[in-house]
Amino acid sequence: MESAVAEAISRIPDPEVPVINIADLGILRAVDVDEHAHTVAVTITPTYSGCPAMEAIASRIVFEADRMGYAADVRTQLSPAWTTDWMSDEGRAALLRFGIVPPGPAPVGEPQGPVPVTLSRHVVACPRCGSADTTEIAHFGSTACKALRRCNACLEPFDEFKAI
């Protein structure tokens, strides 16, 4: 992305997790700038079907483009479905600094075998003290994309970005 408007759009923070921008989150799929017509076509994809942030993101894109003299056309695309594997290393590091554990590799297909009876099924290190002794408190956290965990060493609760 060389153009200034594309750069500005890519730096727009996610409204719900503002430490990460929409490019690093992997939801900004395409930015096509027409320098001649001063238009920019932007394609974004939701993290979850019902993600309430999509409209806020779209209007912010229109706003950022407009202040630089471009008319933005924002399109939402569902397919291919967003995966946390699209999150950049910079984005992951930013999440961790903020106290949110970045997602592990997205699961391929479905877990097989018997239904596990405990919530904690993978090892997640505490973002504060680094202990691997953590447990899941809740399957669903403060936003659709996160689960809530607690560190058994330092006893602090923390968010985990769910791998999907």
Add this chain to the structure above:
Amino acid sequence: MSAPMSSSDTGTTPVTEPVTDPATSASESAEREPLPGAAENTGAAPGAKPYAAYLLGLADDAMVYAQRLGEWMTNAPQIEEDMALGNVALDLLGQARGLYPYIGSIDGTGRGEDDYAMQRDEREWRNVHLVEQERGDFADEMARLLWFSAYQVELHTALTGSSDDVVAGVAGKALKEVRYHLDHASLWVVRLGDGTDESHRRMQAALERVLPHLAELFDDDEASVLAADLGAGVLPSTLHDPVVARVARVVEQGTLTLPDGSRWRSRGGRAGIHSRPMGSLLAEMQHIARSHPGATW
């Protein structure tokens, strides 16, 4: 494998009449493929209306269940479950929103998501009775969520292969979400079933109470047969065995028993015939939008 329900009912397909004439636009969303058998946005071509009716059934199931699940906010046994069920509801709402504008482009009415959600009367809704039933206790909700999410996992797995790119796109997105819903319901059913005597008894009772409302999910009607023939939809009856197998595994793990058969079964949802709780659900969901037509934020 016990099969607690039959799938032999054939309902009639209600076709929602256009409220406004020629469609203006599909929606602002995404690449939308021309629909099978439909002329572009100028009234409905042959086959388009039953196909739209099929998709409306899928969207309405998600929309109505989203509304029911939303009722748990502030009412669940613990705040984490308020969040969990609210999140599940949000996913379902998003799935419905992904379909409504597209359906409006197919059925020739050009209606948008708010028109479908807020402006339709009871007889125009095509959801199954399962999702409109009042919420009972928490075990009742986990029994319903277990069945419905198991159904949705099988449904969306099949629909990812749809010949209709929009439907395949919505399904591909939804599949990741409904697997998580199924996981969540499974954990609770196992915990309650294999918990105390009291929780076991109530979870077992819930499995029995939900039973009469399941068969409808697997009924083939005119609309679903057409959608399946187009390669765009899936025949509901083909989902029955895999769904039962999924649920049975969880039930067994929870030391519970899958009830066998039911003395009665609900029917008619896909034809717009609903049960008593549907009226009050719609009244609550729609009254602001209908009291202030055209109001915007």
